[in-house]
Amino acid sequence: MADTLTHTAIARVVVPKGGFGHELRATLVVWNRELIRFRRDPARVISSVIQPLLFLFVLGGGLSALVASGTGGVDFKTFLFPGVMSMSVLFTAAFAGISMVWDREFGFLREMLVAPVSTAAILTGKCLGGASVATLQAVIVILLAGLVGVPYDPLMILELLVLLFIMSFMITALGLVLASRVKQVQSAMPLVQMIITPLMFLSGALFPLSRLPAWLTVVTHINPMTYAVEPVRAVVFDRLNMSTEARAILDPGIWWGSYQVPLLLQVALVIASSLLLLLLAVKLFNRTE
Amino acid sequence: MHGSSGSAVPAVAVEKLVKTFKTVEAVKGIDLVVHPGETFGFLGPNGAGKSTTIKILCTLADATSGSARVAGFDVATERDAVRRSIGLVFQEPTLDGYLTAEQNLKFHGELYGVDKSSAAQRRKDVLEMVGLWDRKDDLVQTFSGGMRRRLEIARGLLHSPKVLFLDEPTIGLDPQTRASIWQYLGELHKREEITVFVTTHYMDEAENCDRIAIIDQGRIVALDTPEALKAGVGKDRVSIATADDVAAITALKDKFGLEAKMVEGLVTFSVAEGAAFVPQLFEKLGVAIKSVAVARPTLDDVFLNFTGTSLRDAEQKGGFNPMAARFRGR
Ligand SMILES: Nc1ncnc2c1ncn2[C@@H]1O[C@H](COP(=O)(O)OP(=O)(O)O)[C@@H](O)[C@H]1O
Ligand SMILES: [Mg+2]
Numbered sequence: 001m002a003d004t005l006t007h008t009a010i011a012r013v014v015v016p017k018g019g020f021g022h023e024l025r026a027t028l029v030v031w032n033r034e035l036i037r038f039r040r041d042p043a044r045v046i047s048s049v050i051q052p053l054l055f056l057f058v059l060g061g062g063l064s065a066l067v068a069s070g071t072g073g074v075d076f077k078t079f080l081f082p083g084v085m086s087m088s089v090l091f092t093a094a095f096a097g098i099s100m101v102w103d104r105e106f107g108f109l110r111e112m113l114v115a116p117v118s119t120a121a122i123l124t125g126k127c128l129g130g131a132s133v134a135t136l137q138a139v140i141v142i143l144l145a146g147l148v149g150v151p152y153d154p155l156m157i158l159e160l161l162v163l164l165f166i167m168s169f170m171i172t173a174l175g176l177v178l179a180s181r182v183k184q185v186q187s188a189m190p191l192v193q194m195i196i197t198p199l200m201f202l203s204g205a206l207f208p209l210s211r212l213p214a215w216l217t218v219v220t221h222i223n224p225m226t227y228a229v230e231p232v233r234a235v236v237f238d239r240l241n242m243s244t245e246a247r248a249i250l251d252p253g254i255w256w257g258s259y260q261v262p263l264l265l266q267v268a269l270v271i272a273s274s275l276l277l278l279l280l281a282v283k284l285f286n287r288t289e
Numbered sequence: 290m291h292g293s294s295g296s297a298v299p300a301v302a303v304e305k306l307v308k309t310f311k312t313v314e315a316v317k318g319i320d321l322v323v324h325p326g327e328t329f330g331f332l333g334p335n336g337a338g339k340s341t342t343i344k345i346l347c348t349l350a351d352a353t354s355g356s357a358r359v360a361g362f363d364v365a366t367e368r369d370a371v372r373r374s375i376g377l378v379f380q381e382p383t384l385d386g387y388l389t390a391e392q393n394l395k396f397h398g399e400l401y402g403v404d405k406s407s408a409a410q411r412r413k414d415v416l417e418m419v420g421l422w423d424r425k426d427d428l429v430q431t432f433s434g435g436m437r438r439r440l441e442i443a444r445g446l447l448h449s450p451k452v453l454f455l456d457e458p459t460i461g462l463d464p465q466t467r468a469s470i471w472q473y474l475g476e477l478h479k480r481e482e483i484t485v486f487v488t489t490h491y492m493d494e495a496e497n498c499d500r501i502a503i504i505d506q507g508r509i510v511a512l513d514t515p516e517a518l519k520a521g522v523g524k525d526r527v528s529i530a531t532a533d534d535v536a537a538i539t540a541l542k543d544k545f546g547l548e549a550k551m552v553e554g555l556v557t558f559s560v561a562e563g564a565a566f567v568p569q570l571f572e573k574l575g576v577a578i579k580s581v582a583v584a585r586p587t588l589d590d591v592f593l594n595f596t597g598t599s600l601r602d603a604e605q606k607g608g609f610n611p612m613a614a615r616f617r618g619r
Contacts (some may be wrong), residue, residue: 021402022402025399025400025402026399026400026402028399029395029396029399029400033385033388033392033396036387036388036392037385037387037388040387040428041387106382106383106384106385106386107379107381107382107383107384108383108384108385110349110379110381110383111383111384111385111396111397111400112400113349114347114348114349114372114377115372115397115400115401116369116370116372116373116401116402117400117402
């Protein structure tokens with residue numbers, strides 16, 4: 001071996017006694033790792049952009065003639081736009097959370113969990129990372145807004161980014177909960193499909209929930225995605241010139257009986273679900289090793 | 290600093306440590322003390338309980354009973370203090386292949402809260418020590434097994450731990466790389482004030498340690514310096530290939546009063562002054578001898594002496610280890 005050793009002494013470094021600053025650094029570095037890995041994986045970026053495009057232009061384009069009579073004059077693609085944005089975020093964020101299964105398989109999870117920081121700090125970093133990556137991807141969908149008749153309103157874009165960030169934080173936390181239970185890499189993706197697909201169909205992302213049978217309405221009301229998707233749609237539709245009848249058909253809002261759930265309460269519900277899922281994930285990961 | 294922190298505080302102190310999995314009793318009551326600054330080896334076959342012991346010492350697993358202190362802190366009640374005091378190199382790899390070597394170290398430094406002003410210098414120091422400074426910007430997935438191990442050692446040292454734990458750091462590596470890893474470990478003491486606790490199932494590697502504990506089936510069967518352990522055997526090992534092994538074993542017993550066993554296909558026994566004994570053997574055995582080998586005592590003889598089987602035979606019999614099997618299969 002040609003590796004020669006130099007015999008200079010190495011200065012000891014100081015490791016502090018924990019505290020909030022240390023936890024924060026741990027959170028930030030886990031967050032940063034997600035961004036680095038995202039940049040290194042162009043295939044992931046491209047594939048996650050293609051899927052929403054297919055939904056928007058192929059499914060949306062194909063169905064628009066068929067459903068034209070029922071949309072009050074609004075292009076079906078325009079209706080679909082907020083839903084497709086939510087959908088792209090949903091899958092990317094779920095994948096970011098479930099990627100913990102790979103971290104376990106390749107041992108890196110142990111490097112994280114054996115450090116002198118709380119599991120909460122690490123998982124929070126993971127959620128922030130998943131949310132950032134998913135929101136970055138949504139930016140690409142937002143860029144297409146003009147093609148489906150949605151104006152590039154700066155305030156709308158800002159509101160969308162905030163809402164999508166919160167939504168993807170919640171879904172990443174859900175992915176982490178799943179990852180804590182799944183030990184096999186090959187069962188991770190099927191599980192994500194199995195959980196995420198119904199969440200998506202029962203969230204109002206692809207069609208208005210008002211048309212669903214009553215028993216399914218109960219399911220949509222306990223689906224946290226419903227409360228994440230509706231504000232996204234409201235923010236977009238607020239910027240469109242749409243008749244009140246069309247708005248009533250396409251965006252009826254969420255009703256608990258005769259009570260219309262206000263947007264801020266919806267956002268609050270999403271934030272609360274995020275925290276609950278994150279807490280659950282922390283509990284589950286604390287127990288695994 | 291050697292001793293100023295009080296050599297009274299052992300680097301590792303373990304008392305009556307027991308770990309039981311559902312059906313398996315992996316660790317059956319271990320006692321040991323590791324002194325600050327020494328390189329302590331944990332030698333035993335696969336399934337002996339080495340990794341289980343290390344996981345308890347590193348706060349990754351809870352003991353069923355008994356107690357352990359690392360760097361003066363209790364592993365059960367002072368978890369974070371223990372974690373801040375130790376560096377870890379696990380049996381299974383724990384690097385992120387999608388990050389560069391230096392990014393892996395940066396990640397570790399932040400996770401351990403390494404002081405920002407000295408972190409960059411420290412990264413350079415540890416990478417230079419293991420000869421990877423010029424590869425710092427390469428993705429770890431392009432690294433060979435030996436380079437990954439070296440990087441893991443560098444990372445384990447990054448936050449200046451008081452005790453460095455290495456679980457089979459040379460497993461799956463070629464002999465040359467194994468030797469270089471041990472060279473790094475040997476040089477460590479010249480540069481850092483550190484205690485090294487290392488497990489291995491290669492007896493030649495255990496020779497590099499200041500003291501070793503031999504562990505078999507969850508129990509420590511011997512604990513001393515390698516020299517003292519070998520001297521304690523007091524006998525040479527003679528291995529013979531014969532035309533009729535059963536007859537040879539009987540003849541050894543009847544004519545010389547020696548207990549012989551089949552070890553790795555050879556009739557093997559221990560006798561003082563082995564070389565001088567060989568002429569008598571040819572004269573009186575009465576069974577045709579095809580070859581003779583006489584060996585000075587090795588740690589394997591120590592193992593044989595205390596457990597009744599050779600290390601390699603114990604290895605083959607050893608409990609099935611799903612983790613090891615999984616990683617060997619890669
Ligand atoms: N998580 C576990 N569950 C059940 N049995 C285990 C577990 N981990 C280790 N064992 C068993 O405990 C024994 C000791 O294992 P281990 O400490 O890995 O040995 P070594 O590291 O010396 O090869 C083996 O019989 C192994 O199969
Ligand atoms: Mg082991």
